[in-house]
Structures are given as C-alpha cells and as structure tokens.
Amino acid sequence: xxxxxxxxxxxxxxxxxxxxxxxxxxxxxxxxxxxxxxxxxxxxxxxxxxxxxxxxxxxxxxxxxxxxxxxxxxxxxxxxxxxxxxxxxxxxxxxxxxxxxxxxxxxxxxxxxxxxxxxxxxxxxxxxxxxxxxxxxxxxxxxxxxxxxxxxxxxxxxxxxxxxxxxxxxxxxxxxxxxxxxxxxxxxxxxxxxxxxxxxxxxxxxxxxxxxxxxxxxxxxxxxxxxxxxxxxxxxxxxxxxxxxxxxxxxxxxxxxxxxxxxxxxxxxxxxxxxxxxxxxxxxxxxxxxxxxxxxxxxxxxxxxxxxxxxxxxxxxxxxxxxxxxxxxxxxxxxxxxxxxxxxxxxxxxxxxxxxxxxxxxxxxxxxxxxxxxxxxxxxxxxxxxxxxxxxxxxxxxxxxxxxxxxxxxxxxxxxxxxxxxxxxxxxxxxxxxxxxxxxxxxxxxxxxxxxxxxxxxxxxxxxxx
Numbered sequence: 001x002x003x004x005x006x007x008x009x010x011x012x013x014x015x016x017x018x019x020x021x022x023x024x025x026x027x028x029x030x031x032x033x034x035x036x037x038x039x040x041x042x043x044x045x046x047x048x049x050x051x052x053x054x055x056x057x058x059x060x061x062x063x064x065x066x067x068x069x070x071x072x073x074x075x076x077x078x079x080x081x082x083x084x085x086x087x088x089x090x091x092x093x094x095x096x097x098x099x100x101x102x103x104x105x106x107x108x109x110x111x112x113x114x115x116x117x118x119x120x121x122x123x124x125x126x127x128x129x130x131x132x133x134x135x136x137x138x139x140x141x142x143x144x145x146x147x148x149x150x151x152x153x154x155x156x157x158x159x160x161x162x163x164x165x166x167x168x169x170x171x172x173x174x175x176x177x178x179x180x181x182x183x184x185x186x187x188x189x190x191x192x193x194x195x196x197x198x199x200x201x202x203x204x205x206x207x208x209x210x211x212x213x214x215x216x217x218x219x220x221x222x223x224x225x226x227x228x229x230x231x232x233x234x235x236x237x238x239x240x241x242x243x244x245x246x247x248x249x250x251x252x253x254x255x256x257x258x259x260x261x262x263x264x265x266x267x268x269x270x271x272x273x274x275x276x277x278x279x280x281x282x283x284x285x286x287x288x289x290x291x292x293x294x295x296x297x298x299x300x301x302x303x304x305x306x307x308x309x310x311x312x313x314x315x316x317x318x319x320x321x322x323x324x325x326x327x328x329x330x331x332x333x334x335x336x337x338x339x340x341x342x343x344x345x346x347x348x349x350x351x352x353x354x355x356x357x358x359x360x361x362x363x364x365x366x367x368x369x370x371x372x373x374x375x376x377x378x379x380x381x382x383x384x385x386x387x388x389x390x391x392x393x394x395x396x397x398x399x400x401x402x403x404x405x406x407x408x409x410x411x412x413x414x415x416x417x418x419x420x421x422x423x424x425x426x427x428x429x430x431x432x433x434x435x436x437x438x439x440x441x442x443x444x445x446x447x448x449x450x451x452x453x454x455x456x457x458x459x460x461x462x463x464x465x466x
Contacts, residue, residue, distance in 0.1 A: 014325075014375045016275055018283075019268045022069045023261055024372035025287050029072040031339040031365065032079065032294070034095030036211040036253050039204075041260045044068040045251040046238075047203030048267050053237050056195075062269030064196045066164050067171035069264075071200050073286075074155025074172065076294040076338060078147045083342035085143055087121040087132060090342045098208045101225075148176045148184040154293060158286045163279065171196035175204070178229045198231045202238055205230070211253040215242070261372075277324065288331040291338060295345045297424045298334075304421065306330035307465070308414035311458035312451055316410075325379055326407050333383040333411055336365025360395045363387050382407045386415045389446040409448035413439075413455055416447065432459065 026040035033039070047068045051061060075094070082090040096115040113133075120136065121129045136143065156173035160166070174188060174197035181189035202222065209218035219242050226235040241247035250263050275283075288302035309330040313323045337345070340362060344355045351359065367384025370376045385408040388394035390401040394412075404412075420438055423429035430438070436456070443449050458464050 014277070014280060016280060016373065016375045017268070017272055018066075018275055018279075019069075019265050021275070021280070021283055021373055021376075022066065023264050024369060024376075025283070025335075026069050027369050027372065028287060028290070028335045028338050029070070029075065031336070032075045032091070032094075032290070033072050033098075034091035035072075035208070038253070038255075038257055038260055039207055039211065040069050040072065041257075041264050042207040042211070042251040042253070042255075043071065043200070043203045044264050045260065045267070046206050046247065047199050049241060049247060050202060050234060050237050051199055053241060054199075054234070056199075058269075060167070060196065063165060063167035063171065064199060065267065065269045066159075067168045067196050068200055068203060070155070070159055070162075070164075070168070071172055071175050071204060072155075073158050073290060074151040074153070076290050077154035078150040079294045079342045080296055080346060081150065082147060083346065085136065085147075086119055087124070088119045088341075088343055089122075091339070092341070093119045099212055145184055152176065152185050158289060161289075162282055162286050167194075167196060170194050171200055173197075175200055177201070179231055180228050182228070193231075198234055202230050202234050206238065206247075207251075210248065215248055215252070281324075281328070284328045284331045287335065291332075291334045294338060295342060297346060297422065301418055301422060302331050302334055304418035305333060305411065305414045308417050308455060308458070309411050311463040312410045312414060312454040313407075314463070315454035315458050316406075316450070322407070326382070326410055328376075329379045329383040329407065330411050330414060332370060332379075333366060333386045333415065334362065335369050335383075336362030336367075339365055360387075364396045381405075382411060386411045388412065389442075390448065391445045393446065406448075406451075409451050413447050413451040416442070417455055 023041060023044075027037060030037050030039045044065065048061070048065060051064055056064065079090045079094075082093060086093050093115070096119065100109065100112045100115060116133045116136065117129070121132050124132070152173045152175070155175075156169040159169040159172050171194055174186070174194050177183035177186065177188045177193045177197060178201075179190060179193070179198070181187050183193075205222060205225075206218050209221055219239060222230060222235055222238060226232045238247060250259050285303075288306070292299050292302050306327050310323055310327045313326045318326065337359075340359055344351065344358055347355070363384045363386060367380045370380035370383055373380075382405060385394075385397075385399060385404060388397065388399040388404055388408065389412075390404065390409075392398050392400040416439060417435065420430055420435040421432075439447065439452060443452050455464070
C-alpha cells in the first residue's frame with residue numbers, strides 16, 4: 001500500500017475529556033430525533049442554569065450535566081417500531097410530536113391532526129391513511145407506553161454502560177414523566193419523579209419550542225403546562241431567568257455552534273480529568289450500540305465491522321495504538337446513519353434515487369460529528385471514507401486510490417464483509433463462499449487486495465466469527 005499522511009502520524013495516547021467527547025457525539029443523538037442541530041448542547045445550558053439558580057448541590061450537578069447531554073441516547077431503539085406504527089418517516093413524527101400535547105388522544109388539536117396527515121402512510125390512498133390515523137389514535141396510550149419504554153430502558157442501560165452512575169441513568173429513564181402522573185414509563189407523579197429528570201424535561205421543552213417557534217412561545221407553553229407536565233417550582237425559576245434576560249444567553253438555535261459548545265464545556269462538573277483508553281472505548285462502543293439499535297437488520301453491524309477491521313489491521317502488522325484507532329473508527333463509522341429514516345433503512349425493495357441520495361449523506365455526517373473532537377480528527381477522515389472505492393466510484397467524495405489511507409481501506413473492506421454477512425430486509429443471509437465470491441469481483445479496482453487477503457487469512461484462523 002502507498003505511504004500516506006495517516007501512516008506517518010505520531011503515535012501516542014489519545015488525550016480527551018468526557019465532556020469533550022459527549023458534547024460532540026450528542027450531535028448524533030440530535031440526528032436521531034430530527035432535532036435542530038445542537039439541541040442537546042442547548043438543553044444542557046438551559047438545564048444547568050435552572051439547576052444553578054435552584055442551588056442544586058454540587059454533588060448532583062455532574063449527574064445532571066451528563067443526563068442533559070445524553071437524554072436522547074436511547075431514542076434509536078424505538079425508531080424501527082415507530083416507522084412500523086406510522087408507516088412513514090420516524091424522524092419526522094418524532095420531531096413534530098415534541099410540539100404537541102400527546103397525553104389527550106381523544107382531544108387532538110388541529111396541529112396534531114396535520115402532523116399525522118403529513119407523516120402517516122404518505123404514499124397510501126385516502127382511506128388507508130384515515131384508517132391508520134384512527135387506529136393510532138385509538139391505541140395511542142399503548143403506543144406511547146411501548147415507544148417511551150423502549151427508549152427509557154435502552155437509554156438508562158447505555159448510560160450505565162458508559163459508567164456515569166445510577167443518578168444520571170435514572171434521570172434519562174424518567175425524562176418523559178409528567179408532574180401530574182400522565183407521563184411514561186412508570187406514571188410517576190410530583191416529587192416522586194427524580195429532580196434531575198424534572199429539570200431535563202423543562203430544559204428540553206424550552207429548547208424545542210424556542211428553536212421551532214420562539215422563546216416567548218416556549219415560556220407561554222411552559223407556564224400553561226405548569227403543574228401538568230412540569231414541576232411548578234422549576235417553571236417559576238425558568239420564567240424568572242427569562243424575565244432577567246439570562247435564560248437564553250448564548251443558546252438559541254442561531255447561536256454559533258462554537259459558542260454554545262464552549263458554554264457547555266465551561267460548565268464541566270468537578271475537576272477536569274482525561275479519560276483512559278478503556279473509558280474512551282466504552283463511549284465508542286455505547287454510541288455504536290445507538291447506531292446499531294436503529295434497525296433490527298443492523299443490530300450487530302458496527303461491532304462486526306470493528307472486529308473484522310481489527311483482525312485485518314493485526315494481520316497487516318499494525319501497532320497496538322493504530323489498531324485501537326482503526327477499531328474506534330470502525331465502531332463509529334455509521335454515526336451519520338442516525339439521520340436516515342427507517343422507512344429507507346428498512347425498505348424491503350430497491351431504493352429510489354432520492355432515497356439513495358439520503359443514504360449517501362451519512363459518511364460525511366459521520367466525519368463532521370467526529371471532527372468536532374480534536375483527538376478524533378484523523379479518525380473522522382478514515383470513518384468518513386468507508387464507502388469510497390479505489391477507482392473513485394464511491395461516495396460521498398469519489399476519492400481515488402492515492403487519496404485513501406491504508407486505514408480507510410481496511411474499514412471499507414470490513415464494512416463490505418459485515419454488510420454481506422448480515423441479513424437485510426431485501427435478501428436472505430449469505431454464507432462465506434457467497435460473500436467471498438461477491439467481494440472478489442471488486443478486487444483490486446474497488447477494494448484493496450492486501451486488506452482482502454488479510455480478511456480471508458483472519459477468517460481462516462477464526463479471528464473473525466464466520
């Protein structure tokens with residue numbers, strides 16, 4: 001393989017802090033929910049301001065900080081089911097429903113009906129759409145319990161996996177509880193709802209409404225739902241900060257991202273500590289789980305790519321540190337897919353041109369998200385090139401042989417192998433001989449032959465589960 005800039009990079013331990021990595025990766029969670037980019041960051045600023053005004057003990061501020069950044073980390077787990085229920089774009093319905101009062105299905109507002117009409121079975125005929133909307137209305141509470149239950153369980157589990165503790169996990173789990181007991185998943189009421197969850201609920205409401213409508217409307221709806229959805233005391237604090245002109249400082253949707261993120265990083269709780277290699281790996285694994293949970297057909301894809309890529313790198317004689325970087329890039333290579341609706345991801349037939357255009361955007365989104373972390377910038381380029389081909393026919397940038405690093409070639413081969421080894425909605429799973437027959441057609445003009453040979457060697461030595 002040719003010498004590339006990446007091969008000459010100085011090897012050394014990655015230096016990174018937890019807020020730095022989570023504040024960047026939170027943009028992937030915004031993609032899942034169809035939120036205005038930076039939603040998690042702005043929610044973090046708003047929630048921490050409310051907490052500081054409420055004189056929350058220092059011991060709880062750290063738990064709240066991470067709960068605000070990761071409040072949506074379980075959202076991909078219900079995307080496929082949401083798509084099944086509405087028969088359309090799961091991201092569109094998730095984004096729109098945040099502006100609606102979904103606790104009273106028998107009294108839908110005109111805006112709710114418009115949302116349903118625009119998102120439910122968009123390609124079906126009139127009668128079919130009306131029937132599906134009626135069914136959704138009749139089963140709404142059951143649907144809410146299922147959707148939010150999936151999200152809350154998964155979110156709390158991932159938070160614990162990262163190692164952030166029970167208080168943070170509990171806040172994420174209880175994010176959709178309401179003060180009057182009308183929320184989910186446990187129908188908690190009043191002060192039985194964890195305080196950190198109550199603060200996070202107010203904060204996310206404020207940002208969603210301010211970003212989609214206006215700050216004045218955000219406050220008006222907050223007041224209207226005080227004592228129903230929201231803790232009245234926290235509402236009073238938010239209204240007071242709003243009147244003082246300090247609530248929204250530097251955290252509106254049009255505020256430059258760098259300023260918002262700087263504000264979040266300045267609020268880092270406790271003493272700044274660099275993460276160890278194992279802690280960074282846990283975060284990468286957690287976010288790979290978020291990606292893979294979006295579709296039942298890719299439930300192990302990122303892990304599969306990482307295992308294959310690591311085996312290829314080991315066979316090619318990479319150092320431990322370079323293997324670690326390849327492994328992390330492989331785990332996170334599909335972050336941008338969180339923006340792709342499940343109506344496309346899980347489609348059983350061939351994609352249309354417009355649908356494939358949406359899919360082709362995901363590598364660039366992955367690169368943009370990872371590049372927000374200075375220590376991950378090389379990794380961002382490698383992960384963002386996993387669909388490029390040696391002959392320049394790949395996407396998103398049609399890079400050629402001389403522009404693709406050895407590490408990018410490794411992940412491209414590992415990604416193709418993992419994808420062919422899975423069972424997507426449009427075909428049955430393939431055995432190893434079929435996978436090899438398909439891949440060899442792309443050697444050497446599209447896929448790197450040395451990486452492919454290393455893959456086959458690793459499979460023969462059982463370093464990769466066949």
